[in-house]
Amino acid sequence: MIELLLTVFSATFFVTVVRTTTPLLFAALGGLISDLSGALNVALEGMMLIAALTAVIVSVYAPWYVAVLSGVAAGAMLGALMAFFHLRLKADIILVGFAVNILATGGTVFALSRATGGDKGTSINLPSKAVPGVDLSFLEAIPAVGPTLKSLLSGHSILSWLGVFMVFAVWYFLFRTPYGLWLRGVGEYPAAPEAAGIPVAKVRAWSLVASGALAGIGGAQLAMFNYIGFTRDMTAGRGFIALGAVLLGARHPVGAMLAALLFGIFEALAIVMPNLFNWIPGEMIQTIPFVVTVLALILFSYRAQRARQMRTLSKI
Amino acid sequence: MSTTSPSRWKTVRSETGRALTALVIALAVALVVILLTSADPGAAFQTLLTAPLSSNRTMGLWIDDVAKLTLTGLAFSLVFQARQFSMGVQGQVYMGGLFAALIAMSPIGATPLAIPVAMLAAMCAGAVYGFIPGYAKARFGASEIVSSLMLNYIAILVVNYLIRAHLAPAGTGQLMTAKFPDTAIFPAILPGTRFDLGIVIALVSALAVWFLLYRTSWGLKLRLVGHNPKFAEYAGIRSSFIMVSAMTVAGAFGGLLGSVFVQGRAFGNLAQNFDGNLAFEGILIAIVARSRPLAVPIVALAYGYLRQGAQLMGIRTDVPTEMISVVQAIIILLVASSFSLPGKKLFARLRGQKSANAATPEAAK
Numbered sequence: 001m002i003e004l005l006l007t008v009f010s011a012t013f014f015v016t017v018v019r020t021t022t023p024l025l026f027a028a029l030g031g032l033i034s035d036l037s038g039a040l041n042v043a044l045e046g047m048m049l050i051a052a053l054t055a056v057i058v059s060v061y062a063p064w065y066v067a068v069l070s071g072v073a074a075g076a077m078l079g080a081l082m083a084f085f086h087l088r089l090k091a092d093i094i095l096v097g098f099a100v101n102i103l104a105t106g107g108t109v110f111a112l113s114r115a116t117g118g119d120k121g122t123s124i125n126l127p128s129k130a131v132p133g134v135d136l137s138f139l140e141a142i143p144a145v146g147p148t149l150k151s152l153l154s155g156h157s158i159l160s161w162l163g164v165f166m167v168f169a170v171w172y173f174l175f176r177t178p179y180g181l182w183l184r185g186v187g188e189y190p191a192a193p194e195a196a197g198i199p200v201a202k203v204r205a206w207s208l209v210a211s212g213a214l215a216g217i218g219g220a221q222l223a224m225f226n227y228i229g230f231t232r233d234m235t236a237g238r239g240f241i242a243l244g245a246v247l248l249g250a251r252h253p254v255g256a257m258l259a260a261l262l263f264g265i266f267e268a269l270a271i272v273m274p275n276l277f278n279w280i281p282g283e284m285i286q287t288i289p290f291v292v293t294v295l296a297l298i299l300f301s302y303r304a305q306r307a308r309q310m311r312t313l314s315k316i
Numbered sequence: 317m318s319t320t321s322p323s324r325w326k327t328v329r330s331e332t333g334r335a336l337t338a339l340v341i342a343l344a345v346a347l348v349v350i351l352l353t354s355a356d357p358g359a360a361f362q363t364l365l366t367a368p369l370s371s372n373r374t375m376g377l378w379i380d381d382v383a384k385l386t387l388t389g390l391a392f393s394l395v396f397q398a399r400q401f402s403m404g405v406q407g408q409v410y411m412g413g414l415f416a417a418l419i420a421m422s423p424i425g426a427t428p429l430a431i432p433v434a435m436l437a438a439m440c441a442g443a444v445y446g447f448i449p450g451y452a453k454a455r456f457g458a459s460e461i462v463s464s465l466m467l468n469y470i471a472i473l474v475v476n477y478l479i480r481a482h483l484a485p486a487g488t489g490q491l492m493t494a495k496f497p498d499t500a501i502f503p504a505i506l507p508g509t510r511f512d513l514g515i516v517i518a519l520v521s522a523l524a525v526w527f528l529l530y531r532t533s534w535g536l537k538l539r540l541v542g543h544n545p546k547f548a549e550y551a552g553i554r555s556s557f558i559m560v561s562a563m564t565v566a567g568a569f570g571g572l573l574g575s576v577f578v579q580g581r582a583f584g585n586l587a588q589n590f591d592g593n594l595a596f597e598g599i600l601i602a603i604v605a606r607s608r609p610l611a612v613p614i615v616a617l618a619y620g621y622l623r624q625g626a627q628l629m630g631i632r633t634d635v636p637t638e639m640i641s642v643v644q645a646i647i648i649l650l651v652a653s654s655f656s657l658p659g660k661k662l663f664a665r666l667r668g669q670k671s672a673n674a675a676t677p678e679a680a681k
Binding site for chain 1: 353401403452455456457458459461462463465466467469470473474476477480481593596597599600603636638639640641642644645648649652653
């Protein structure tokens with residue numbers, strides 16, 4: 001137990017948490033935007049998976065930032081595809097989302113075997129690149145706290161820093177710009193913005209595109225920083241966990257970030273625990289993020305329900 | 317169903333037409349993909365379309381798939397009719413498979429009771445696993461989509477662990493259990509093929525789900541809740557009870573599928589990751605069948621053919637099996653949406669019909 005505490009309160013663990021949280025954070029922000037616009041995006045998983053593969057394949061031929069951008073573009077295109085089928089052709093958003101997920105699980109394996117010449121498991125024989133880390137070793141020069149600061153802050157992926165910035169950017173967009181107001185209005189009560197002359201379908205379509213783009217960054221981080229290269233089904237439920245983070249985050253970017261952080265911590269725990277407790281079977285440790293998601297979801301929904309009931313009661 | 321016969325036939329005709337159009341479009345896309353990627357596109361496409369009929373063995377594989385697809389399609393139909401998006405069939409399959417295997421490997425497995433008891437155990441396990449997200453939603457308001465998906469991952473990991481550490485024959489390092497005794501494996505209807513009891517179970521289940529949905533008051537309430545939860549609430553139906561019970565019953569069918577998997581002639585044991593992602597393909601079956609239990613086996617027959625063709629294409633030619641997921645996605649997208657072909661309105665006007673043909677209510681939703 002002591003070892004576990006020592007590990008958890010070490011700088012390396014913090015770095016692992018940041019690494020595991022980043023993909024979840026981007027996907028959760030993406031899910032938040034589309035959820036606020038009134039379309040629950042269950043395709044985060046598939047978008048991340050396709051973006052991850054796109055980024056890996058492009059990174060073989062182009063610099064890392066082009067690869068990340070192509071992952072973003074892939075996610076955005078899937079968002080546009082969902083918008084087209086959901087808004088123009090009136091298909092149910094959840095069914096459309098699962099169609100994207102099905103396309104992703106099979107399509108990535110198909111594309112992977114095409115790109116690698118028959119390998120259906122990993123992209124190990126493709127020389128793919130990584131997102132560079134941000135080196136902040138100059139912080140060490142600060143007296144007293146320098147080395148600690150350096151070990152905590154140096155070496156994170158550029159995308160992790162972008163993630164922190166995105167939380168702020170999404171918050172600013174949603175709560176301080178007119179478009180953000182439109183978006184929330186469309187999700188809250190579409191008839192009102194419709195009457196005010198706001199193009200409801202357009203707002204929803206763009207929020208799905210933005211949602212896909214954000215999930216795409218998450219996928220790129222996963223395949224170009226957390227792991228270098230693509231493996232079959234590498235998202236392993238992260239998109240769905242991110243969806244849980246959206247629901248858990250009280251429909252607020254900061255809430256989504258905290259929820260993503262919570263799940264990131266438990267994912268990091270699942271990474272470090274096998275070294276500490278070799279008597280616990282690996283599969284059981286791997287279930288931790290999923291179990292935590294279910295429990296957190298139930299607990300939070302219960303609290304939200306209670307709060308609603310209290311509000312109604314106080315009105316009477 | 318209170319609709320009169322002619323209009324029902326019209327719905328059936330138009331739905332079949334839509335499904336077939338979607339299939340043709342999807343196959344056209346598949347053909348393009350094959351043309352772009354294969355060295356011998358003709359052979360690949362021909363394998364996709366004709367290989368399942370090539371021998372008794374492949375036909376057995378096809379029918380085996382049809383049985384399993386029917387069951388997963390029924391499980392999804394039940395929850396979709398109640399307008400719940402519980403995606404937990406995969407987890408239920410694993411739990412059902414696990415419990416069926418436990419019974420088959422216990423002393424009961426060597427007695428003639430093995431098959432019914434194992435099926436019952438699997439159904440109970442699946443029902444419990446379907447009940448959890450339903451209860452979490454009804455009692456706490458937790459999204460059934462997320463919780464059921466999380467439970468899928470948990471079930472797969474737990475079953476894989478139990479197989480690796482406890483159920484596999486010790487010391488062999490195998491990731492599957494030993495073969496069950498013969499009494500616990502479904503008898504083959506045609507000897508030497510996989511044409512076994514599974515298909516009978518699937519057809520009986522389809523009839524049972526139809527009876528539950530359309531001939532019992534529970535089914536009427538369930539469809540009402542799915543169609544218009546507010547009205548159902550006003551009519552005095554306890555929608556949360558219906559919701560939970562729909563997911564539980566669907567879970568029982570998911571569990572039954574688990575037992576069909578492990579006790580069928582295809583496996584006859586419990587292996588890691590045995591479902592091969594088939595459980596999720598029930599979404600497609602349920603959507604195309606518009607969640608009608610009696611249409612599910614027919615859709616499963618057609619889709620199972622395509623699926624088996626893709627498997628054989630993956631083995632016999634240079635096009636990977638996974639190509640079929642493109643076809644799946646397109647079919648779901650097209651059937652779930654109210655698409656119409658660009659020329660359709662013009663065609664209708666030319667024939668002198670009213671083009672303002674009201675869209676059929678989307679029963680799948």
